[in-house]
Amino acid sequence: MEEAVRLEAVSKRYGSGRSAVTVLGPVDLCFTRGSFTAVMGPSGSGKSTLLQCAAGLDRPSAGRVVLDGTDISSLGETARTAHRRRATGFVFQAYNLLPSLTAEQNIALPLRLDGRRPARGEIRRALERVGLADRAGSRPGELSGGQQQRVAVARALVTRPAVLFADEPTGALDLATGRELLRDLRDLVETPGQQGLGTVVMVTHDPQVAAFADRVVFLADGLVAGELHRPAPEAVAARMAALGGARGRAVPEAARC
């Protein structure tokens, strides 16, 4: 199956010498095109670090990240940023919208940063897809938390990225709003765009949210500690409970695409 993202022996260390701490890896993981993966693990297990390294927002200390066919570990800062803007979208728990811009302007931002002028109707369609067609002129402060997160999703989707990364995207939302947002994300992996099917990699703490994905990858102490396919929320919760004191280990199947 075609791969969207591959991590080969990726690790992240902070500090140097005796005070160096490895917070991630070595991790081998592969995410295929058209797949929806949730990443779970105890607090501090390295989930956000993994996502940031996979998305090219952070640089691994060692290893290789191949993102949408390009080895981003070998790129300099400028080229990596350009590739990231083209190939990925990122949704954060804290929305990260610019408060002085309207919903419409926030959504247009990734296109403008990529030097593109949004086509007529493009932003409006992005707003429609997340059910906010009537809020184009609203600023983030005038929107509810759920609406702000949906603007953030629309902004991440507007470039039809090959891979959408989401870090706790439903963390601040109630269950019903969270479900709508998960449907927005699923749309990316089920509806082919010009570049084919998208791919979603999402960090979550919530077994109900994780069970929405096709695959759940578990991290413990910065290492892959197993995975489940199309699990029920109860199975995810049970695995999380078991992970409490467990250490991660090398899981060969997680590296396969």
Ligand SMILES: Nc1ncnc2c1ncn2[C@@H]1O[C@H](COP(=O)(O)OP(=O)(O)OP(=O)(O)O)[C@@H](O)[C@H]1O
């Ligand atoms: N800049 C940094 N300097 C030093 N240590 C860091 C830095 N950033 C993260 N860490 C450490 O790396 C480890 C992994 O952090 P990360 O945020 O990836 O975990 P997480 O699984 O996403 O946690 P949470 O679920 O609590 O958000 C933590 O122990 C954290 O303290």
